[in-house]
Amino acid sequence: MSALRSDCCAVVDVAASYLFATGAKAGTAISKGKEDSAARHLNDTLNDFGAALDHAAKAEDDAYKDAGKELDKGNSELNKSIKAFADGRPDIGQSHYDSAVESYDKALDLIG
Numbered sequence: 001m002s003a004l005r006s007d008c009c010a011v012v013d014v015a016a017s018y019l020f021a022t023g024a025k026a027g028t029a030i031s032k033g034k035e036d037s038a039a040r041h042l043n044d045t046l047n048d049f050g051a052a053l054d055h056a057a058k059a060e061d062d063a064y065k066d067a068g069k070e071l072d073k074g075n076s077e078l079n080k081s082i083k084a085f086a087d088g089r090p091d092i093g094q095s096h097y098d099s100a101v102e103s104y105d106k107a108l109d110l111i112g
Contacts, residue, residue: 014052019045067107074103 022045029038077100084093 018052019049063110067110070103070107070110074100074107076100077103 022041026038026041026045029035029041077096081093081096081100084090084096
């Protein structure tokens, strides 16, 4: 599972657990005739759930930005690798190539 999916799943799991617990509080308040209290519990829960979804969206944006940085780094390393091989320096070329592949793997882990 990618870091992005893992973070988003964690946010949704926590939000759902909170929603369930607050729903139980609202149910108890209703059974005691405290409809205003129940409404406040439910309203607070919906606001908090909305905030959790906003955090998940920001995590997605951050993951794509970080993946873009890793792709740029990989491309730079790949260019260095090509130049080193062309200059007859295969050991340096291989080192840059390995670094490029590592950066591409990190990018995929972030968004894959």
